[in-house]
């Protein structure tokens with residue numbers, strides 16, 4: 001029963017029926033007036049979602065396209081940048097920055113722990129010659145389930161005045177508060193298959209005035225991801241290339257749903273689900289992988305101890321048609337991750353907690369009483 005597969009992974013996330021049906025149409029011309037109206041509407045709603053009056057551009061490509069665009073449009077070869085790295089996606093930033101010949105200083109934290117804002121503060125304060133051109137980091141580190149303290153780190157970047165903030169908000173936009181203007185974020189990158197509740201294929205990038213200013217001096221090579229051409233086309237509610245037209249239809253529908261739910265309600269829903277899962281897991285005698293004070297609203301990583309996490313995931317999928325995510329790199333087989341991002345409701349949470357509990361019960365790792373207690377625990381946070 002393929003259609004019944006419940007995606008509890010951090011992307012692609014489940015897509016609502018009305019969003020799916022909004023896409024199942026013949027494509028319309030991307031230079032047509034009808035399409036221009038969709039671009040205009042979605043752009044306005046994207047600004048609402050990003051809490052910004054700045055430009056938000058849509059690129060046909062995955063989240064990494066927006067990340068790369070953020071770097072190549074604002075920086076130049078040899079520029080000094082600081083990259084935060086406490087997981088797979090922090091590592092990706094380092095790789096992209098190095099691929100373009102930037103001079104990268106890495107601020108590291110162990111996987112499962114948050115980046116230390118004071119390290120950023122110190123480096124930025126010591127940079128009296130203002131050599132640092134950008135601070136680059138991931139907000140919600142999907143590989144570990146850690147949320148970094150972007151509010152604090154961005155305040156230190158603002159104090160520096162020169163450095164841009166370039167942030168991967170791929171699994172935080174649409175899940176928790178990311179007030180782009182209030183925090184003075186210069187580049188915010190995200191992707192469609194996450195909190196946006198639509199299939200993969202679109203990425204989004206918010207760009208501040210300060211970042212546009214920096215783009216005037218940027219000498220890194222670019223063509224498809226040259227944001228100036230997107231900005232120019234957007235003035236005419238258009239795209240420089242052929243965009244994924246039907247995904248724009250989906251985006252329009254999904255943003256309408258988000259607007260109806262409201263930002264505060266969306267954030268609260270994700271917070272409740274995070275608390276329900278994390279507390280249920282503890283009641284099941286499993287350990288959380290991430291520092292409990294920095295749990296991502298979108299994903300919970302769970303250590304499996306002596307149980308092989310890959311076998312565990314396989315059992316849950318075969319028995320219950322629920323797909324959980326595995327650990328990445330050295331964490332493969334050691335953790336599994338529950339995605340609770342986007343189109344997820346309380347029933348999905350109760351169901352996944354039940355599936356995890358029953359699987360542990362079958363393995364003889366917990367008692368029936370403990371399985372029941374975990375459900376009660378989870379449900380407390382869902383009220």
Ligand SMILES: Cc1ncc(COP(=O)(O)O)c(C=O)c1O
Nearest residue numbers: 062063064089142168170171191
């Ligand atoms: C935090 C984070 N950054 C970046 C990406 C990369 O996005 P994509 O695979 O859409 O290029 C992901 C995808 O899982 C992610 O979770």
